[in-house]
Amino acid sequence: MNIREFSHNLEKLYQAMSAEFSAYQSTTGLACLAGCGRCCLNPEIEASVFELIPMALAIYDEGTLDQWVERLQSTRRETCEAFVPGEKPGEGKCGRYHQRPSVCRMFGVAGHHKKEDQVTLSICRYIKEYYALTEAQLVSDNSDIPMMVEWSYRMTALDPNLMQDRRPINEALLGALQKVSLYTAYQEE
Ligand code: SF4
Numbered sequence: 001m002n003i004r005e006f007s008h009n010l011e012k013l014y015q016a017m018s019a020e021f022s023a024y025q026s027t028t029g030l031a032c033l034a035g036c037g038r039c040c041l042n043p044e045i046e047a048s049v050f051e052l053i054p055m056a057l058a059i060y061d062e063g064t065l066d067q068w069v070e071r072l073q074s075t076r077r078e079t080c081e082a083f084v085p086g087e088k089p090g091e092g093k094c095g096r097y098h099q100r101p102s103v104c105r106m107f108g109v110a111g112h113h114k115k116e117d118q119v120t121l122s123i124c125r126y127i128k129e130y131y132a133l134t135e136a137q138l139v140s141d142n143s144d145i146p147m148m149v150e151w152s153y154r155m156t157a158l159d160p161n162l163m164q165d166r167r168p169i170n171e172a173l174l175g176a177l178q179k180v181s182l183y184t185a186y187q188e189e
């Protein structure tokens, strides 16, 4: 496995994924709330080690891999270590936005199949409350809704490891950093 090629291909997929999900939020007007970072504070966010290879590689290239490993091992924080809190509770932003994993790109407004031909919108509760959406408004036959399952298939097609062995996001990042450290020691010395 060439880790840089893998990362490059995954980043291209991530960009296409973000473009589709963001475009949908934009065209429907269901934008995230200004300054909001509540979803990043959920201690149950999971990702696979392989999904975090682009983030780990960027950290390695910045020369801060050892500091990140130490930080992840010592703080053992329940919420994502990449989160940068804002001034008010619930506010903040992703400190590694361009390398965030798939769950962070699909969360917010996404579709899943309920019945044949019917798609249900899975919407963050803050967006749902803010725009006062009813349950009926969440069901649609609109083919433009970005579907989580389709993107999961595309991830699996790129590499089956991407959707397997999901674990808490900080553990996944630690695993990715350890992989990058190992691969780069062999491939780039
Ligand atoms: S990677 Fe970024 S977007 Fe994802 S949970 Fe962490 S801080 Fe939030």
Ligand code: SF4
Pocket (backbone or CB within 6 Å): 031, 032, 033, 036, 037, 038, 039, 040, 107, 108, 124, 125, 126, 127
């Ligand atoms: S998805 Fe919801 S919780 Fe996350 S930033 Fe957007 S509005 Fe906030």
